[in-house]
Amino acid sequence: MNELLDQLAAYAPLTNADRRLVEQIMQPLRLPKGALFVEAGKRTDRIGFVTEGLFRVFSVNEQGDELTRYFMAEGQFVVSLDPFNTGKVAERNIEALENSRLLVISKTDVQGLSSQISNWDKIVNAAIERGLLEKMYDRTELIHLDAKSRYLDFLERFDHLSNRIPLKFLASYLGMKQPSLSRIRRELAQI
Numbered sequence: 001m002n003e004l005l006d007q008l009a010a011y012a013p014l015t016n017a018d019r020r021l022v023e024q025i026m027q028p029l030r031l032p033k034g035a036l037f038v039e040a041g042k043r044t045d046r047i048g049f050v051t052e053g054l055f056r057v058f059s060v061n062e063q064g065d066e067l068t069r070y071f072m073a074e075g076q077f078v079v080s081l082d083p084f085n086t087g088k089v090a091e092r093n094i095e096a097l098e099n100s101r102l103l104v105i106s107k108t109d110v111q112g113l114s115s116q117i118s119n120w121d122k123i124v125n126a127a128i129e130r131g132l133l134e135k136m137y138d139r140t141e142l143i144h145l146d147a148k149s150r151y152l153d154f155l156e157r158f159d160h161l162s163n164r165i166p167l168k169f170l171a172s173y174l175g176m177k178q179p180s181l182s183r184i185r186r187e188l189a190q191i
Contacts, residue, residue, distance in 0.1 A: 001026065003075060004049045004103055011126035012119035021116060026103040031096040038080045038094040043087060045107040048078040053100020054164050058172070059092045068172040070135060071097075073161055077127060078102065097165065143175075148184050150174045 004026070005019050014022070029048065031037060037055065038044045055078050057070040069092065072078050083090040084107060113120045145153060151174055155162055162170070171181040 001103065003051065007049075007075065008123050008127070012122040014117070014119065014123075018117045018119075021113065025109045025113065026105055029102045029104045031100045031102070033096055033099050035096050036093050037078055037096065037102070038083070038090050038092070040090050040093045042089055044080050044083050044090055045087075046079075046104050047084065047107075047110065048102035048104045050074050050076050050078055051101045051103060053102075054097040054161065055094055055100065056097055056165075056169055056173075057092050057094050058169075066169075066172060068169045071158070071161060071165060071169075071173065073164075077131060079131075081128065081131075097169070147174065147176045147180055148187075150176075151181065151184050151188075 001023055005014065005022060008014060008022065009019075026049070031053070037048055040059065050072055052074060055072045056068050057072070057080075058066050058068045060066055072094075078094055080090045080092060080094060082088060110124065114124075117123075154170070154174060165173075167181060168178050171178040174181065
């Protein structure tokens with residue numbers, strides 16, 4: 001809980017009373033490996049903060065291939081933002097890649113904190129902005145790199161996750177086939 005509160009306070013100050021209020025509202029949730037936090041085709045009204053574990057956001061294309069878009073690990077928020085805000089059904093799944101623990105808050109409680117914590121809207125907006133900027137980097141910067149450079153960029157930014165992500169999901173995220181990623185990894189291991 002302290003990691004979450006410290007992260008929120010980094011966006012805008014929280015009083016001790018604010019911190020206690022957030023602590024009272026956040027609910028712990030355990031998800032086993034393979035469980036979905038958000039399921040495509042269904043509505044979602046919750047945000048999770050990962051305290052332990054690893055998640056991936058993915059969609060399934062017309063051919064039935066899973067396309068991994070993002071990964072989230074400890075210290076990050078897990079949410080399908082558009083469905084959360086609009087009430088529409090989710091277009092992507094969010095799956096636990098490991099046995100995971102989260103602190104979860106409902107949309108109703110997020111809105112309720114807005115009237116109880118003076119900096120709450122500023123905190124929420126800053127957290128959303130940070131998440132969106134990270135996702136934009138992933139999708140816009142990586143597209144200009146060749147396969148090997150995409151993998152090296154991933155290692156530079158997320159080396160702490162590289163051994164936790166199954167190779168097929170990492171390859172999908174990097175926009176390549178698993179054999180290509182295996183070849184790149186072998187080449188790099190020989191250097």
